């Protein structure tokens with residue numbers, strides 16, 4: 243017998259399955275051993291039970307036979323007494339005493355051969371009862387003849403009375419000097435024989451029955467308990483001539499039930515064991531599948547990550563140990579790889595990412611990963627700029643880790659810087675152009691105080707020459723002259739300020755003040771074009787945050803466009819209104835003119851660079867205006883003026899610091 247699995251079959255099995263052969267074989271062997279053990283126990287118990295049954299049945303048979311034989315002897319003794327002429331009185335007494343002690347004896351009857359003499363126990367008075375329990379007349383006749391013929395005692399066939407009670411009758415012939423004188427008969431109740439003579443210990447354990455020669459059951463001592471199908475034993479009662487069999491069948495015992503229960507429990511445990519082993523195997527297989535799927539997905543993940551240009555690194559949230567980094571990361575930061583300290587990489591960055599984005603910023607209040615954080619940093623060593631996207635993610639082992647995506651944005655930063663410088667240059671050019679365009683009006687504005695100064699000076703000179711001068715007049719003239727010089731100086735200062743090339747500065751300012759300043763600058767221009775400037779300043783308009791010069795430039799462009807749009811408008815309608823108001827939490831400025839308005843085909847192009855409908859226009863004004871507004875996080879748009887002309891709107895966010903609004 244081959245106990246080990248076929249080696250070729252074993253080799254053909256997948257490696258994962260081979261490991262399961264040992265536990266499954268062990269389980270099978272364990273089950274087989276338990277079953278064999280149970281079978282042995284069962285066989286042993288059966289043998290013991292059979293031996294007990296055999297012994298008990300023989301014991302019962304012996305007990306019955308011994309008593310019956312004693313009864314036979316007693317009957318034979320009575321027959322001998324009659325033959326020897328004992329007095330009937332003493333014999334009746336003996337028989338009565340004997341019957342009183344042995345209740346299975348229903349009656350003892352002496353009847354002479356001619357049936358003329360006789361006595362009976364009980365007495366003849368109970369004849370009906372006696373007759374009912376006796377064998378049939380024919381049977382008695384047959385017995386009598388048999389007794390006469392053989393001169394030996396005999397039994398009738400077992401019989402039942404009208405109440406179905408089983409009996410047997412014993413005939414002992416009275417033979418005197420070879421002649422038959424009659425017989426002593428003794429009726430035995432088989433029920434009482436069984437109930438009284440079978441030892442109680444045996445009766446309790448077995449279902450006992452008495453079976454006749456034809457196999458008919460005469461009596462059974464049945465307690466109603468369930469009997470075993472196979473633990474049964476029969477033994478013949480050694481009564482003369484009659485083949486009565488005592489049969490005993492074992493009741494089902496608790497041990498049998500216990501064993502069946504035990505077998506059941508063992509089988510259930512085995513099934514549970516096999517099932518759990520099976521499901522464990524399933525789980526391990528699934529785990530292995532999941533592991534290989536995870537491995538494949540990890541490989542895909544690494545391949546994809548290695549293919550991208552940005553550096554990707556995963557580091558422990560607290561220790562900053564690098565748990566993963568892709569090829570780009572290793573390329574950007576040579577010498578840093580898995581296991582090295584992620585904080586080392588960032589040491590030269592300004593600002594320091596671990597301080598700018600601390601771990602608390604990466605998780606929400608429940609401790610789950612929050613939104614990604616973005617930061618742009620400069621590597622002070624190399625001068626490179628990097629964009630960092632940092633977020634917390636759950637790592638394969640369940641802990642939260644810091645995922646950093648890092649892209650080199652040095653080129654973009656340089657382009658942005660170039661564009662910023664160009665934009666600045668453009669703005670300056672635009673301002674220069676505005677001033678150039680306003681040169682005549684500015685000249686006029688400066689000329690006026692200059693002429694006034696000349697006049698005051700001439701007047702002073704005249705007075706000094708005439709010798710009729712008063713000190714007060716001279717002082718007043720010179721003061722006025724100085725005031726005019728100051729006025730001219732202010733104009734020059736404002737123009738210089740307007741044209742100064744400088745870094746944009748954001749500061750809180752009152753938009754109403756800016757509007758007033760700008761209108762002062764353009765006033766003469768408006769006058770020249772016969773345009774009325776109207777200011778409609780909103781009260782309680784909050785301060786806005788922005789670069790003052792840029793906002794002035796923006797307003798100047800829009801107002802100039804408005805004035806230019808009204809060239810064809812009737813003089814009395816040439817009104818340009820500047821409105822300031824608060825709208826939806828923002829400060830809104832509207833420049834409203836009554837000019838020719840904006841044609842539908844022109845509208846989409848209006849803000850495009852170099853778009854102009856004017857002969858000498860540059861087409862950059864509105865484009866610059868939009869850049870300025872967007873730089874200040876505002877919006878610029880236009881609409882039709884209901885009174886004719888157009889309205890240009892722009893919004894600016896209010897300055898956040900309430901303290902600055904005072």
Ligand code: ADP
Nearest residue numbers: 803804807839854855856859860861862863864
């Ligand atoms: P430019 O003034 O040099 O033409 P802009 O960018 O300032 O450049 O304006 C572009 C075009 O938009 C102008 O040529 C004009 O056709 C139109 N436009 C600008 N402002 C107004 C306005 N207030 N009313 C009507 N059309 C305007």
